[in-house]
Amino acid sequence: MPAILRIAWKVTFDALWxxxxxxxxxxxxxxALSLLLAMFPFLIFGTAMASFLGADQFADTAVHLIFDSWPESIAEPISREVVQVLTIPRGGLLTVSVLAAAYFASNGVEALRVSLNRAYRVAETRAWYRTRLASLGFVIAGVLILAMVSVLLVAVPLAVTYAEKWVPQLSTVLEVVDSWGLAGVILLLVAGLFVSHLWLPAGRRKVMDVVPGILLTLAFWTVGAYGFASYLASFANYVSTYAGLASIMVALVFLYMLGAIFIIGAEFNAAIMKFKVKRLVLSSLRGRRRAGDHDEEARLKAAQ
Known part of the structure; x- marks a missing residue:
């Protein structure tokens, strides 16, 4: 068996084991369950915070960014319910319900952190309140990013209109930004994966340490999403089984698949890092053995 296939087999076996x-x-x-439970609180808190910041298009932007990368048969029922929830008027940013929504939204981040700690085979050494505050920080950062994107969705079309009249040279660039579409969703998704792998779990990792697992995750997410959508269209009949809960069950099974792939990607990163460390240790031992043999030969020659 070629060396590259032998290494790939060892890494795959170690990761899946x-x-x-x-x-x-x-x-x-x-x-999956934590993300589904965190989704609505995150969007409720985000809508309240975005309205406080003046980003009135937050709800549309959030639905666009979260659900555009999902298969339509899965995203459409959930996004419709999300829009209905977000159009309900609420109080100010610091009401008890909104703060509670922020806390429950952080539970989704905590679930990702715990699963990544296990996948990377590290023990959590930070105090519980530090990890919870970090999770709340990720929630707030996500809201701020979506709020900025929602502002851009309003500002860029206006800039295109004025650029065509006053600065024609910039109109082409602004039109590209205005039609970001799926590319923007993928960019934010990749950035979120890098942030999750680098900063959520305990310990430290380099960017190149997490790249293989992220690429694997994106590839299997793409295949899994289209495969699951085809399965729903051709074979599954969740409505007859779960009645009114069908859309929730479909989303839960879909998130379960995505969660398993996400964790396996981290397991592959951990297996590759383990293999690298093992090779470094073995090469170091071989180097010492060769140095020892060389010294022994030198001593024998000196004795002669």
Missing amino acids: HFSEDDGWAMASHV
């Missing part, structure tokens, strides 16, 4: 040993399937269900 540890995924099973680390209760990966249970953690994937934990991530």
Whole structure:
């Protein structure tokens, strides 16, 4: 067997073995349920905060960014319910319900952190309040990013109109920004994956340490999403099984699949890093052995 295939086999076996040993399937269900439960509180808190900041298009932007990368058959029922929830008038930013929504939204981040700690085989050394505050920080940062994007969605079309009249040279660039579409969703998704792998779990990792797992995650997410959408269109009949809960069950199963792939991507990163460390240790031991043999030969020659 060629060396590259032997290495790939060892890494794959180690990643999948540890995924099973680390209760990966249970953690994937934990991530799926936590994200589904965190989705509405996050959007409620985000809408309240964005209206406070003057980003009135936050709801449309959030629905666009979150659900455009989902298959339409899965995203359409959930996004419709999300829009209905976000159009309900609420109080100010610091009301108890909105603060509670921020706290519950951070539970989704906490689920990702715990699953990544297991996947990267590290123990959490930070105090619980520090990790919770960090999770709240990620929630607020996500809201601010979506708020800025929603402002751009309003500002850029106006800039295109004025640019065509006053600065024609900039109109082409602004039109590209205005038609960002799916490319912007993918960019934010990749950025979110890098942030999750680098800063959520305990310990430190380099950017190149997490790239293989992120690429694997994106590839399998794409295949899994289209495969699951085809399955729903051709075979599944969740409505007859779950009645009014069909859309929630479909979303939950879909998030379960995404969560399992996300954790397996981290497991692959951990397996690759483990293999690199093992190779460094073995090469170091071989170097010392060769140095020892060389010294022994030198001593024998000197004795002669």
